Amino acid sequence: MTTIVQVDRAWGPKVTGQALVMREGFSPRYDLDRVTGIISRIGHSAEGVSVKGKILVIPTSKGGVAGGWAFFDLLHKGIAPLALVFGKLNPVMVQGAVLANMPITEGWDQDLVQLLKTGDTITIDPENKRISVA
Amino acid sequence: MKLNQEELAMLNGDKGRAVQEAIKFQIEVGKFFNAERFVPITNAHVMGDIEVMGDGGLDMMTQIAEEGAKCAVPSTSNARCMHFSDEPALRPDEGEEKKERKLLIQLRKMDINTTDTCINYQTVYQPKLGEHVAWGDTGTVIYANSVFGARTNFEAGKSSFAAALTGRTPAYGFHLDEVRRGNILVNVDARMKDLADWGALGKIVGHPNQDYFAVPVFTGIDTTPPPDALKHLGASLASYGSMAMFHMVGVTPEAPSAEQAMGGQAPRSIIKVSDQDIQAIYDAYRYVDARKNIVVFSGPQQSLFEMQTLARLFEGRSVAPDMTAVITTNHAVYSDAKRLGYVDILEKAGVTLLQGVCFYILQRLTQIREENAWANLVSNSAKIVNTITAHRFNTVLRRTAACVDIACTGDLK
Numbered sequence: 001m002t003t004i005v006q007v008d009r010a011w012g013p014k015v016t017g018q019a020l021v022m023r024e025g026f027s028p029r030y031d032l033d034r035v036t037g038i039i040s041r042i043g044h045s046a047e048g049v050s051v052k053g054k055i056l057v058i059p060t061s062k063g064g065v066a067g068g069w070a071f072f073d074l075l076h077k078g079i080a081p082l083a084l085v086f087g088k089l090n091p092v093m094v095q096g097a098v099l100a101n102m103p104i105t106e107g108w109d110q111d112l113v114q115l116l117k118t119g120d121t122i123t124i125d126p127e128n129k130r131i132s133v134a
Numbered sequence: 135m136k137l138n139q140e141e142l143a144m145l146n147g148d149k150g151r152a153v154q155e156a157i158k159f160q161i162e163v164g165k166f167f168n169a170e171r172f173v174p175i176t177n178a179h180v181m182g183d184i185e186v187m188g189d190g191g192l193d194m195m196t197q198i199a200e201e202g203a204k205c206a207v208p209s210t211s212n213a214r215c216m217h218f219s220d221e222p223a224l225r226p227d228e229g230e231e232k233k234e235r236k237l238l239i240q241l242r243k244m245d246i247n248t249t250d251t252c253i254n255y256q257t258v259y260q261p262k263l264g265e266h267v268a269w270g271d272t273g274t275v276i277y278a279n280s281v282f283g284a285r286t287n288f289e290a291g292k293s294s295f296a297a298a299l300t301g302r303t304p305a306y307g308f309h310l311d312e313v314r315r316g317n318i319l320v321n322v323d324a325r326m327k328d329l330a331d332w333g334a335l336g337k338i339v340g341h342p343n344q345d346y347f348a349v350p351v352f353t354g355i356d357t358t359p360p361p362d363a364l365k366h367l368g369a370s371l372a373s374y375g376s377m378a379m380f381h382m383v384g385v386t387p388e389a390p391s392a393e394q395a396m397g398g399q400a401p402r403s404i405i406k407v408s409d410q411d412i413q414a415i416y417d418a419y420r421y422v423d424a425r426k427n428i429v430v431f432s433g434p435q436q437s438l439f440e441m442q443t444l445a446r447l448f449e450g451r452s453v454a455p456d457m458t459a460v461i462t463t464n465h466a467v468y469s470d471a472k473r474l475g476y477v478d479i480l481e482k483a484g485v486t487l488l489q490g491v492c493f494y495i496l497q498r499l500t501q502i503r504e505e506n507a508w509a510n511l512v513s514n515s516a517k518i519v520n521t522i523t524a525h526r527f528n529t530v531l532r533r534t535a536a537c538v539d540i541a542c543t544g545d546l547k
Contacts, residue, residue: 031524035500040526062373062374065290068294069182072291073188091288
């Protein structure tokens with residue numbers, strides 16, 4: 001059965017991929033080793049996991065303007081995530097996603113951090129502000 | 135978005151390809167936030183170094199500069215990711231250093247003043263109440279919005295450069311009156327004795343309320359905090375809470391009273407902060423057992439007054455064996471601090487001074503940590519003990535004088 005989740009705001013192309021669900025906020029500067037693409041912050045819920053090709057499901061964004069360049073840089077290094085799904089975000093994430101042509105959404109009518117587990121396949125449809133969970 | 139004639143001309147390519155690409159990018163970001171129009175800006179503060187933008191970013195900047203595109207408004211650059219010196223303990227990759235130097239040349243071609251500072255608001259440009267700017271560093275943004283009453287969002291990566299080139303930015307977020315209203319009330323009943331206390335206060339409010347659109351209103355501050363205190367508070371709120379604005383009743387220009395700061399709305403939450411709450415922040419940090427450790431005064435760069443304080447505290451002492459002490463500041467403060475004798479006092483004590491950088495954004499910092507076998511990083515900056523964690527330092531927040539004592543004794547207290 002497919003579950004449809006409506007989001008508040010969205011941008012970018014439609015994509016399907018595997019979710020990487022985080023329990024806490026995320027910043028590519030504070031939490032990610034941007035050489036390897038692996039979450040490196042000690043104690044992060046996804047510590048040791050690679051973001052490459054994953055749809056990151058993140059409750060909140062953390063400070064830091066690094067995201068403005070970081071997603072574009074990760075794309076050039078071949079270790080970028082596929083899309084970003086936020087509960088709450090800041091403009092840095094949008095600016096960074098637009099530069100990297102990476103789909104991004106904000107807000108959800110069902111808590112995706114609870115609904116999803118890492119490895120689930122989901123489709124992001126920004127045009128219709130919709131995420132479907134297979 | 136509604137575009138005027140000038141903006142349509144930009145979109146049409148009449149002002150060159152770089153400006154066309156810039157405004158296209160801004161329109162896409164504006165669409166996400168339902169911006170209805172652009173606002174003209176008076177100043178841009180751009181953020182980009184080789185460590186964060188990588189080769190792709192450098193190529194993009196080089197193309198823009200080679201096309202001859204120039205900033206439409208006075209512009210400055212944020213702190214860099216490396217110090218161009220022979221300091222062996224903090225050396226960048228040679229190849230990356232060449233790229234960073236090349237990037238600086240491109241920025242200057244675009245008429246960006248490469249001030250390399252994250253404290254432009256203390257040393258370069260102080261916008262006025264209601265003035266729209268586009269600043270690309272969270273600490274600068276929260277200071278501009280809160281302390282000056284100027285208006286800016288976090289403008290990251292290409293966004294700050296796009297604003298510099300077009301001289302405008304989409305009208306969303308903190309450019310709009312309704313977003314600037316306070317929505318969290320913070321009653322401070324604590325004696326704020328040190329800059330680190332202000333950072334701790336920022337952590338108490340920011341960490342449990344991570345939300346760009348949360349705007350805390352501080353009450354109960356009965357003395358006028360110096361700019362350095364507001365800087366550490368803002369940097370910490372932006373870092374832990376991703377926040378871009380605060381009000382302080384009787385201190386910041388849009389907060390003559392708590393009611394006015396909140397635009398007549400009730401707060402969505404009320405936080406009380408006591409001396410014990412501030413102390414609990416310090417008590418929660420734990421040291422790991424290690425021989426070599428580092429004390430850092432950075433994040434944001436040190437002001438002239440902070441340099442003066444540190445010179446006074448380090449005078450006649452020396453950094454202990456197995457300890458390293460690092461201070462970062464911008465070129466402007468460094469040259470004044472040199473002239474005033476602070477640099478000589480600090481260097482005599484064995485402190486390493488870095489110019490035009492911020493410590494946590496240093497290129498190849500993880501390897502630098504490993505090469506120096508540093509385990510604990512102690513700082514009076516609540517921001518840096520948060521931002522540096524991807525490099526796997528064990529971080530500890532301490533008050534300024536305690537940091538200096540730790541640096542000079544090696545006693546991890």
